[in-house]
Amino acid sequence: MYFETRELSKEFGGLTAVKEVDFAIEKGKINAIIGPNGAGKSTFFNLITGLHRPSSGEVFFKDQEISHLSSNKIAELGIARTFQTTNLFERATVFDNVIVGHRLRTKTNLLDAILRTKRCKQEEEQCKEKAWEVLQATGLTHVATKIVTNISQEEKKRVAIALALATDPEVLFLDEPTAGINPDETNGLAGLITELAQMGITICLIEHKMKMIMQMADKIMVLNYGEKIAEGAPEEINKNEEVIRAYLGGEASA
Amino acid sequence: MAVVNKKGLLFVLILLAIIFPLIVPNQYYIHILTLAFIWTIAVYGLNLLSGYTGYLSLAHAGFFAIGAYSLGLLTVKVELNYWLAFMLSPIITCIIGVMIGLIALRTKEHFFAIYTLCVGYIIYLIIDKWDSLTGGVRGLIGIPAPADIGFISLSTPLSQYYFVFIILLLVIFTVYRIVHSLTGRSFTAIRNSEPLAQSLGISPMRNKLTSFVLSTFYAGLAGALYASFIRFIGPEIAYTTITFDLLTYMIVGGIGTLSGPLIGTLLIVWLSQNLQFLQDYRMLIFGPLLTLIIIFAPGGISGTFLQWRARRKEKQRINMTTMKKQA
Amino acid sequence: MDIFIQQLFNGLTIGSVYSLVALGLTLVYGILHIPNFAHGALYMLGGYVTLTMMVYLGVNYWISILISIITIGILSVLMDRLVFHPLRKSTPIQHKVAAIGMLLFLEALAQLIWGADYRQMPTPYGQVIQFADVTLTVQRLIIVVAAIAVMILLYLFLKKTFMGASILAMAQNREGASLVGINTNKVAVITFFIAGTLAAIGASLTSPINLVFPGMGHLVILKAFVIIIIGGMGSIPGAILGGYILGFSESIGATYISSDYKDIIAFVLLIVILSIKPQGIFAKGGV
Numbered sequence: 001m002y003f004e005t006r007e008l009s010k011e012f013g014g015l016t017a018v019k020e021v022d023f024a025i026e027k028g029k030i031n032a033i034i035g036p037n038g039a040g041k042s043t044f045f046n047l048i049t050g051l052h053r054p055s056s057g058e059v060f061f062k063d064q065e066i067s068h069l070s071s072n073k074i075a076e077l078g079i080a081r082t083f084q085t086t087n088l089f090e091r092a093t094v095f096d097n098v099i100v101g102h103r104l105r106t107k108t109n110l111l112d113a114i115l116r117t118k119r120c121k122q123e124e125e126q127c128k129e130k131a132w133e134v135l136q137a138t139g140l141t142h143v144a145t146k147i148v149t150n151i152s153q154e155e156k157k158r159v160a161i162a163l164a165l166a167t168d169p170e171v172l173f174l175d176e177p178t179a180g181i182n183p184d185e186t187n188g189l190a191g192l193i194t195e196l197a198q199m200g201i202t203i204c205l206i207e208h209k210m211k212m213i214m215q216m217a218d219k220i221m222v223l224n225y226g227e228k229i230a231e232g233a234p235e236e237i238n239k240n241e242e243v244i245r246a247y248l249g250g251e252a253s254a
Numbered sequence: 255m256a257v258v259n260k261k262g263l264l265f266v267l268i269l270l271a272i273i274f275p276l277i278v279p280n281q282y283y284i285h286i287l288t289l290a291f292i293w294t295i296a297v298y299g300l301n302l303l304s305g306y307t308g309y310l311s312l313a314h315a316g317f318f319a320i321g322a323y324s325l326g327l328l329t330v331k332v333e334l335n336y337w338l339a340f341m342l343s344p345i346i347t348c349i350i351g352v353m354i355g356l357i358a359l360r361t362k363e364h365f366f367a368i369y370t371l372c373v374g375y376i377i378y379l380i381i382d383k384w385d386s387l388t389g390g391v392r393g394l395i396g397i398p399a400p401a402d403i404g405f406i407s408l409s410t411p412l413s414q415y416y417f418v419f420i421i422l423l424l425v426i427f428t429v430y431r432i433v434h435s436l437t438g439r440s441f442t443a444i445r446n447s448e449p450l451a452q453s454l455g456i457s458p459m460r461n462k463l464t465s466f467v468l469s470t471f472y473a474g475l476a477g478a479l480y481a482s483f484i485r486f487i488g489p490e491i492a493y494t495t496i497t498f499d500l501l502t503y504m505i506v507g508g509i510g511t512l513s514g515p516l517i518g519t520l521l522i523v524w525l526s527q528n529l530q531f532l533q534d535y536r537m538l539i540f541g542p543l544l545t546l547i548i549i550f551a552p553g554g555i556s557g558t559f560l561q562w563r564a565r566r567k568e569k570q571r572i573n574m575t576t577m578k579k580q581a
Numbered sequence: 582m583d584i585f586i587q588q589l590f591n592g593l594t595i596g597s598v599y600s601l602v603a604l605g606l607t608l609v610y611g612i613l614h615i616p617n618f619a620h621g622a623l624y625m626l627g628g629y630v631t632l633t634m635m636v637y638l639g640v641n642y643w644i645s646i647l648i649s650i651i652t653i654g655i656l657s658v659l660m661d662r663l664v665f666h667p668l669r670k671s672t673p674i675q676h677k678v679a680a681i682g683m684l685l686f687l688e689a690l691a692q693l694i695w696g697a698d699y700r701q702m703p704t705p706y707g708q709v710i711q712f713a714d715v716t717l718t719v720q721r722l723i724i725v726v727a728a729i730a731v732m733i734l735l736y737l738f739l740k741k742t743f744m745g746a747s748i749l750a751m752a753q754n755r756e757g758a759s760l761v762g763i764n765t766n767k768v769a770v771i772t773f774f775i776a777g778t779l780a781a782i783g784a785s786l787t788s789p790i791n792l793v794f795p796g797m798g799h800l801v802i803l804k805a806f807v808i809i810i811i812g813g814m815g816s817i818p819g820a821i822l823g824g825y826i827l828g829f830s831e832s833i834g835a836t837y838i839s840s841d842y843k844d845i846i847a848f849v850l851l852i853v854i855l856s857i858k859p860q861g862i863f864a865k866g867g868v
């Protein structure tokens with residue numbers, strides 16, 4: 001198995017946020033996690049990427065158990081993620097924001113920095129090249145020198161993706177990449193995500209926009225109250241009665 | 255163009271600092287400026303941690319005092335060679351810094367500030383009460399001035415001025431290199447959002463500790479300079495008053511900027527000199543100033559200027575592109 | 582044994598004052614998540630106002646305290662409106678720096694008005710009571726009784742009035758409180774007023790047995806922070822309990838360990854606690 005969770009659970013002070021979820025992410029595909037609000041999707045993401053420790057269960061990446069690793073170690077293995085809020089450094093340029101994304105592939109230490117050794121210069125160059133490369137890949141070269149405060153919400157979302165890409169990931173987790181964005185721009189971002197998958201990066205995303213997910217995802221898992229209620233291709237999910245019920249119920253109570 | 259200007263400005267400033275004692279041969283002013291340079295060094299340390307890494311440490315005066323007392327005790331009680339003591343002092347401060355940092359940095363935000371405030375108070379209390387070692391409230395007297403290097407004497411106020419100035423230049427230079435390096439970028443990433451930085455593979459603990467220990471290094475260095483310049487130290491240099499002074503210098507000058515500590519310290523020290531009639535009441539002005547700046551211009555002098563310039567550049571570029579489009 | 586009982590009583594006296602100051606701090610922290618470093622300055626000013634009323638204007642002790650309470654309460658509200666309210670969307674560092682700025686200003690102000698000298702506040706209750714082998718002054722007895730009375734009043738206010746319930750609700754959940762129609766601005770104002778009041782009461786009660794000087798708030802506020810971290814930031818019973826625990830450990834520590842280092846007890850306690858639990862004891866679990 002490429003990437004999977006086994007009976008992954010998380011409790012917060014007696015409340016079960018995620019309950020015994022088995023999920024496999026398929027290599028090179030677009031995998032999606034959907035579910036009503038408060039279904040535990042973000043918590044599930046945080047467990048996989050090491051932000052939270054699971055209460056029980058395991059996470060495997062290429063046959064290695066990773067749930068005990070810290071999220072910076074997990075990033076080094078080639079697993080990147082974005083957050084719902086972009087958290088960029090608003091007062092710096094887009095380019096400056098993205099450079100640090102490649103830091104984990106460099107070895108420069110404090111002494112190198114103070115003495116400005118050859119390694120230091122080389123690695124800085126390497127990070128800058130990587131930044132250009134990912135800005136190109138995400139279609140952001142035209143705003144590279146702009147201050148982040150002055151770019152659009154959609155562009156910020158792209159910068160966040162660019163930053164994650166700068167870590168050279170194999171797998172990319174996107175937490176609601178199109179939240180708070182208008183329909184036209186959503187299509188643009190969906191296109192970008194599809195392109196990334198075509199480049200060979202495995203994608204796993206959380207989304208609310210059903211239409212978009214049904215079109216682009218290769219595989220979908222549905223969470224409800226922390227439990228997996230369905231998993232499969234979009235057509236299967238569409239027909240699944242429990243999913244329909246969960247969504248209707250969720251909407252009725254909202 | 256901008257680079258030439260920046261270098262030119264730097265050159266002029268350095269030149270100004272070099273000829274200052276020649277144009278103003280007033281012992282008192284030289285003394286004050288030397289002292290201001292020493293505070294500046296400490297503020298650079300504080301800024302690296304609080305400004306660039308986002309962790310407001312309120313124990314900075316404590317580390318300053320550790321550096322000062324290390325030098326004082328090593329020269330007066332151990333009678334060590336001056337330069338050896340001078341080099342050991344910041345290192346001792348760092349070692350204590352590592353031990354405190356390892357625990358303190360597990361806490362965040364308010365907890366970190368309160369924790370370090372308490373650490374600072376403990377350092378003060380220990381210096382104040384450990385009479386047999388530190389001399390307690392009476393303080394430590396007879397600390398030697400920097401020893402001569404070959405035929406260069408460092409016992410006159412003028413030579414000490416240049417000595418401290420050179421150290422300050424070195425400090426600014428190293429801080430410049432650090433904040434512009436990948437290590438510095440990691441610091442800012444942590445300040446920005448710790449979970450995001452960590453998800454990019456940046457180890458928060460390792461980087462925070464590096465920043466913390468560096469900040470204690472500069473504090474210890476400044477303390478050692480202070481001890482050999484003033485040649486008398488008492489427990490009050492570890493008190494929160496000093497921490498709050500340093501904090502004021504940093505905020506006024508510009509937190510998280512390279513020129514902020516220098517601008518803020520020189521400005522406030524100069525103002526204090528001109529407001530001498532206020533003496534103990536200078537905080538009547540600086541206290542509200544601190545609060546007003548943090549509300550209306552949180553970037554301080556330097557940060558506000560940089561932001562204004564960035565905005566102007568951006569506007570110019572937008573105008574240029576619209577002009578091109580129209581043409 | 583007598584010394585021990587005597588120290589227990591002293592601990593109760595100090596603890597009462599600590600609890601009052603910590604209560605104000607924890608209430609403010611609870612609703613706004615601001616560690617108000619300037620709270621110690623309010624405490625100090627509370628002492629001075631009472632002192633001035635009594636010594637310079639010859640006002641009765643209790644009326645002096647009442648005037649102090651109102652003055653400091655208003656000052657505390659002003660601090661919220663002028664400083665913390667405009668900063669409500671800012672970073673945590675900004676809150677702290679702003680509070681420190683206020684602290685520095687108020688201390689300098691006190692020094693300007695009253696000078697840097699240590700002052701003694703006279704007490705109309707200097708009588709000594711002999712109780713078996715334990716001696717206690719009436720003033721100390723008043724501190725303990727008054728503090729407990731104030732705490733009971735505060736409890737009744739929080740539990741029995743709509744405003745009190747709103748404060749508790751907002752401390753529980755800020756967004757939730759504003760969603761159910763609680764006027765968060767009003768709650769903040771009332772909370773700051775109460776916090777100022779408690780600081781003034783604490784200072785006015787303890788000043789006759791301690792000294793009044795511009796730096797008198799430093800140690801008290803630091804210890805109050807330690808108390809609310811021990812008791813849980815924002816927790817009301819925690820602040821009361823923590824205050825008394827610290828009061829007892831200090832007075833007993835001063836007798837049996839070292840009076841030189843008694844002030845260090847609180848900080849060592851804090852360092853030990855935060856070293857084991859970086860989020861403080863009773864931190865809300867999970868995230």
